[in-house]
Amino acid sequence: MGTMPSDRKQPKKRSIMLKWSFANMLFCFLVFTTFVTISYQTSVLYFLDGEKNGLISVVDSVAKKLEMSSDKLTPDNIYKYLDYQEPTVLDNLYDEDGHVIKSAESVGIPGVGWRSFQVYDVSGQMIFTTQSASLPLANKKSTAPVIVTIDDQSGYITTRQIKSKKTGQVIGYLQSFNNLGFYYNIRNKLLFILIALEIVAMFLANFIGYFVSNHFLKPLSKLHAAMKKVTHSPSSEFEKVDIHSGDEIEELADVFNKMMYKTHDYIEGQERFVSDVSHELRTPLAVLDGHVNLLLRWGKDDPEQLKESLEASRQEIQKMSSMIQDMLDITRLKQSDEFKTEETVVVDSVTDLIHNMEMIHQSCHFDFEVKLDDPQAKAQIYQNHYIQALTILIDNAIKYSGEGESFVKVILSEDDKHIITSVADRGMGICEEDQAHVFERFFRADKARNREIGGTGLGLSIIANIAHMYHGSVSVKSELGKGSVFTLVIPKAELK
Structure with a gap:
């Protein structure tokens, strides 16, 4: 059998300082x-x-x-x-x-x-x-x-x-x-003096060159040590390499730090995705298993029981599909930088979205208010991401508006650097204790009520990731029985 590459004898390496x-x-x-x-x-x-x-x-x-x-x-x-x-x-x-x-x-x-x-x-x-x-x-x-x-x-x-x-x-x-x-x-004396000076200068240059190279390459040695540490224990906590040399080595360290942060985010996202999937799918899979076993024992011969089990299985499968899609959306958001330079005309996007929502939710009353100096104001965000975040907020507002006619109000405003989008409802509201956790994955306030409403508990987490990706923020103000106001803040597009 051949030996692994790590077992092979490595050639002796010379120090770059000695080479220099x-x-x-x-x-x-x-x-x-x-x-x-x-x-x-x-x-x-x-x-x-x-x-x-x-x-x-x-x-x-x-x-x-x-x-x-x-x-x-x-x-x-x-x-x-x-x-x-x-x-x-x-x-x-x-x-x-x-x-x-x-x-x-x-x-x-x-x-x-x-x-x-x-x-x-x-x-x-x-x-x-x-x-x-x-x-x-x-x-x-x-x-x-x-x-x-x-x-x-x-x-x-x-x-x-x-x-x-x-x-x-x-x-x-x-x-x-x-x-x-x-x-x-x-x-002859001149020749001797010149040769002596050459020898002295040569050794002096070697001595000075070693210490100068040691000084200039010290940041590179620091970067090398960090790379070796990552190689030996890739799953350990990454420590940022701080180098302030003001040259290409500092740029290289910045690139390395960004690369490692992305790598760790990717690994963390994959681990969390697997953990979340295994945790959240356990219950629907158990329900599916129970219905399948029921059908295998005697339920297939009972038309009513067969219909009930198939309907329940279909609902659980839809939940799992929706949950997996939401988790994949979060993972993709964290790993993608290609949309960060995109711009969106917010008034047009919100107008189109509300028009579509009015067609779908005809029992809901929508109110749209614009407080922008320029109706063509742009936010620094990819349009699909902006619409995705706003869709989640409006869907939640409708879901949690309670029984009867729903009311959703969208307000567009601005400050010196940001476009501010607020979505308000007159629904059940969120208690103060839960408001600090609503943007966490799978967190759902009033779990008993949420089981009736449905959902995966990942929508607001997706919005939080979108806001973070575009250097913005999302927040909530709510009072039980009076409704909630979710506010999405996104930087304005840079003037060109």
Whole structure:
């Protein structure tokens, strides 16, 4: 045999808060990674571009000074073309072959930002340097700055061929090497800082995301708990879920509450219907059973007894049919919302109904009084329901008017928000004690008298349900021996 669905092993479920925090962390990781990559690459390119442009600018500036010479550049005349006042300003250095190299390591070049420069004569022999390092001439042609590594040091190197503006002859060479060691150090630190910030931000986003999702999803957890409670014990008393988040979750809770109220009303209506049917049909069924048994024993052979039993059975069946129909009407009213937007012109409806009643009950005198400002005033109610309620009230008024000519008066009036329908009679009346219970199911005042009149005791309960469905009310004022006045209050139709 197969196992029930509830017995199957349920897959492990993950908390939506964990999912949200993980998704938030992943999102932040992607965003910060993109940000770090863009920031890092932009910073690198911006710094390198700045270094390159600065190097070109300074090299061009120094080259212009050297191009003013008409003689070939030598250690003895180099000072004049670099704006030094006298040759003694420069220090003397010597290479491995004993050649003199003028050094400006301690003074720099006047009017030029600090850079590393070397000047070479036409043979490529270094004759001037701004630092103690001795770099060979990389190229005897003018070159754009490129990054090279010299003695484990990376940097930009560029070369200028120096031509005299006066003679047009090559008089020497200028070379500059810009060490990028400081830049690489800053770049590595920047990368480390950005990665560290990304990791911190990622975990911080995860931490904040978890608590933020916990805060926003708490109403959803409350709704979930209520649903689980209903699932585990559907027949228990429903407790409204109060959520005031001001968002879709609050709307979802409102929908859930309305759905559960309708469900409970439906279940309650079905249970009450079954209970009422089993309770109220017990007596007529017992009567039917008694007559059937009587007929089976000897009554079928007695024409008079046969006729009496069949007539009594027919009456009991009519009572049961009427009672079941009334109970079904009440159940349908509670479960239906489709008519709540319908509108009814009350004067026309009451006029037609009284005309029909006059045809049926010709011994009854009807009086209809209208106290409405607008004869086309509308009530917010489905016309069939309005006529059904009014029919029950008029039928009761006629039934309980006593012997002789009946009198029924219908009055239509209004207030600011409601249409008020009153049905008055001059019948036997209802005692004050019973007035509080007349709208209950199967309640019947003066039961001995009611057995003679007939009825199911459900008519006024149907009216009460109709009034409740349309957010109205029904009430009674009565005095024994003087009659009763039933008042049905229904909201006016909204102006469009």
